[in-house]
Structures are given as C-alpha cells and as structure tokens.
Amino acid sequence: MSEKVLEGKVGLVFGVANKRSIAWAIAQAWHEAGAKLIFNYQGERVKENVEELAATFGDDVSLAPCDVSNDEEISSFFDFVRTKTDRVDMMLHSVAFAPKESLSEPFVSTSREAFRVAHDISAYSLIALARETAPLMTEGGSILAMTYYGSVKVIPNYNVMGVAKAALESSTRYLAYDLGKQNIRVNCISAGPTNTLAARGIAGFGGMLSHVKERAPLPWTGDSSALAGTGVYLASPASQFVTGQVLYVDGGYEILGM
C-alpha cells in the first residue's frame, strides 16, 4: 500500500484527551498518511494537551472546543470547520462517558440519569456529528466510531457503557444506510482493552486488560497504537465497499468461546 493513502484528505478528530487516547493514535496515523486534521477538545481542562499534541504536526492543524452533549457547541464547532475547509473526507468519533458510579456498582442500580448521560454522550453524539459532517463530505467520506465488546457480551463493571455501545453500533448501521447514497461509509472499530484515561475509569480495568493479554490468540499489548492501521484502512479507498460494520481489533479475543 502507498504510504500517503490519505494525501489531500481532510479529517475531523473528536476525542483526543492526551497522548494515550485512541483518537491520538489514529490522528497520528491519518497525519502520517497525508491528511490535514481538525481536532475538537472537551473544555479548557484538556485544551492545552490537545494544543500541544496537535502542534507536533506543524502549522497544518487546527482545533476548537466541542462538548458533544451541547448542541450549540456542536454547531459552533462546525462553523469553525467551515472557515478552515469546504470539504471533509473523514470523521473520527472517539468519545464516551458514563458517570463513574455506573461503572462499578451493580448494573441493576443504573439510574435514569446515568443511562441518559451515557447514551447522550457515547451514542447520540455520533448521529449529531454525522448530521453536521455529511453535507461537508461532498466527495463521499468515511465516518469511524470506537466501540467495545461489552456491547454484545457481559463484561463485569462495563455496565451501562455496554448498553450505550450497543446503541452506538446500531446507530452505525442506520447511518450507513442513510448516508450510503452520498457515498459516505460509517463503521466501528471494536478495540481490545487499551490503557487510556477513559479505561481507567472502569472498575477492574487492569484485570480486563491482563485477561485479554493472557488469552487473545495474538499478543495484545493494550496500547492505542494497535488501532492506528485499521483507522487508516477504514478512512482509505482500500475499504471503499465496507460500511455498517464492526471490525474487531482486539488480538482475536472476540472469537474465543473459552
């Protein structure tokens, strides 16, 4: 495969918090493949981190705030995007959140509010961002979201986030159906346990990671760089007829029965 498969492409990246973020691993790979990127950041708390990371790409990057639970921020983020480019080719959704107690207490105690917040930020946001991005994808495009196996199997403590990931994966299929006519593809990467800030919010995450490291057919490292190549593949023409899919990048753990 040519090294610059995304030369001349423009990408939106949602979900960089720090250098361990899955979004950062995919953004680096998109950048190395030749893409120009526009980043969001969630509030002032992470602004500096994202600024510093984005600056490593030189002048060809820009960023703006966007809390995906806020329609006005989504709208002003896309106003900003339209000042930078009149075309977008790919969009990465690498954003999730659930209140901390819902990732440790028994699932049956999930509150209405925790359920709402988890689904709003982790699943509905894909629909809202796709709706804004699609009109900019004038030459077709690729939308990519991050999911986890806890959507289809019970992973202790993953709880309401598993239910939200099921909604995210289903939304991916419905969006793929709607947007296919515009030659926009929508897919998920289901990542194996990866050592990031969000992951450390799940009670017992260390145990999840070592379980997969011990059992997966391939040696799983738990490092976000494992997701980078698939991020490029799903953004590139090599995957031009792939849409509505959940692609497992987990060292093969998903195939196991025991």
Ligand SMILES: NC(=O)c1ccc[n+]([C@@H]2O[C@H](COP(=O)([O-])OP(=O)(O)OC[C@H]3O[C@@H](n4cnc5c(N)ncnc54)[C@H](O)[C@@H]3O)[C@@H](O)[C@H]2O)c1
């Ligand atoms: N780490 C894992 O083991 C793993 C496995 C499979 C899937 N995922 C998924 O990968 C994605 C990225 O997570 P990560 O592990 O890189 O962790 P991370 O903490 O680096 O990234 C999560 C991002 O979500 C953003 N976010 C949360 N609430 C937001 C809001 N209201 N508005 C805007 N942004 C918001 C945070 O700012 C952060 O940048 C998530 O969807 C996560 O569920 C992670």
